[in-house]
Amino acid sequence: MFRSPASLVLLRVRLARAGHEPVSFGYSVAFESFERIVARFVELASSIEGPWAIVGHSLGGVIARAATPLLPQGLEKVVMLGTPNRSPELARRFSGLPLFRLAGDAGRKLADDAFFSELPRPRVPTLVVAGTGGPRWGPLGDRPSDGVVAVEETRLEGALHREVPCLHTFIMNSPEVARIATDFIGPASR
Numbered sequence: 001m002f003r004s005p006a007s008l009v010l011l012r013v014r015l016a017r018a019g020h021e022p023v024s025f026g027y028s029v030a031f032e033s034f035e036r037i038v039a040r041f042v043e044l045a046s047s048i049e050g051p052w053a054i055v056g057h058s059l060g061g062v063i064a065r066a067a068t069p070l071l072p073q074g075l076e077k078v079v080m081l082g083t084p085n086r087s088p089e090l091a092r093r094f095s096g097l098p099l100f101r102l103a104g105d106a107g108r109k110l111a112d113d114a115f116f117s118e119l120p121r122p123r124v125p126t127l128v129v130a131g132t133g134g135p136r137w138g139p140l141g142d143r144p145s146d147g148v149v150a151v152e153e154t155r156l157e158g159a160l161h162r163e164v165p166c167l168h169t170f171i172m173n174s175p176e177v178a179r180i181a182t183d184f185i186g187p188a189s190r
Contacts, residue, residue, distance in 0.1 A: 007172065008057065014178035015055070019188030023048065029106040037106065038063055042070045053077040053185045057172050059106060068120045078122040079181045081129050082168045084149045085156040087113045090139060126159040127184045129177055131166040146171060
């Protein structure tokens with residue numbers, strides 16, 4: 001939510017080494033509405049030719065779900081890394097704090113159970129990768145989590161689910177996660 005596409009550089013390199021042609025998508029939750037972010041994502045996706053996949057981290061996976069009905073043909077797979085697929089406890093808990101207001105419209109939506117219940121599911125095979133590296137003494141208690149999103153908050157009906165011993169902020173940097181994502185996406189078609 002408060003990261004830039006630079007946080008995905010290692011994953012992009014690993015995807016490229018596997019033969020894929022990664023395209024980054026950046027957004028600012030502080031300055032754009034959630035709907036505008038989704039619309040820009042659909043614009044970007046519409047410029048991609050041939051078969052393609054989405055690999056989204058956290059809110060990126062939520063954006064992918066919201067965009068699903070509007071995406072062009074060619075989408076074959078979706079990979080969500082640490083993506084909440086229901087309203088995460090930490091978003092609900094912190095939504096009233098002044099600092100959380102920087103999360104704007106997207107932050108409000110993350111704290112809203114009704115928003116998640118209305119989100120469409122991807123129409124293509126989907127893999128959710130959940131981190132389990134969060135501390136047991138953290139704000140989520142002893143529930144398995146990545147320190148920000150509890151494993152149970154990542155589950156999505158109909159999606160495959162994998163768990164890795166990673167923290168939310170760094171799950172995309174894990175070589176294991178890159179391998180899991182590239183294995184799921186499959187070989188690059190050139």
